[in-house]
Amino acid sequence: MKKVLLFGAFFAFFGMNAFAQEEAAEPVTDEDLTQYATVEVMTSLYVEDKTEELRNMILNNDVIDGGARYNEIKAAWGDDAKMAEAEVTEEEKAAYQVILDFQNSLQQSVVDYKTGLITESDVITVSVYNKVLAAVKDDPSVKEKLDSMILSIKEEKDAERAAAKEDGDAEAAEDGK
Template structure:
């Protein structure tokens, strides 16, 4: 749920931030290479969100002070209400650990926006003009969006397989 919201916000933000350039790029035809670059950015962003979500999950489940998800949920339910925090016997250490988790969670949205912006503006993955050209094309032509969605799915499956193989190699 958090991951979807972060990804949707990031995509929305990028669309707004770069939409002024989309007008100029809309007149050029979109190539398969353009779509592949755009799909790669989307997949890389999705994988980044997955990694950050896993990092958040691990912060909660492996926190030595909070001691796992059940206590985290207990603190979360009491958070913001001093009486409930006292009733739940939440220590200052637990409050600090919970606050650190909240701070990380609150930084995720901006982290995703920054990551995707960097991919578009400061990397060899895609150029701003190509990103905006594809963005304009998918807004204007459902068949381009359908083709892009298919490419994203294919690239995501390939990346997931690579990651699973790398993880398996790391365990052996």
């Protein structure tokens, strides 16, 4: 019975392997590349937003009082003698730890965000993502075309964000009048 199961598993493996190769042999379309590029740009913008959030946490922290003090605490962190020399208070330690925790969670947050885009959104499917990823690894011209698309989409999104920020700034200025 074991031999029959092993034999069946063996052929199932080769069947799946042939299917995977057949899927990989399917050419990558411009639409596939656009979907992949969109995921990359959305992830990049997410990283920019989170980086800005971290920057604001540091610069606008009432306890730590800006970047200079943050850098002092960062340099002393983990060394009790340096912490005492820098006169880091318990309140500052707690505030710094909140920032540190946020910073340490960023990588997983980005992974979760990108995974969600690939598996749970209408932006791209897992099979298209994997097909483009394989094509990029195998063919430098596909990578070059993808990089060009990413740059183009990123420039477009950056322009949209800048315009939205200007609109928001103009509205805020009018509200202040």
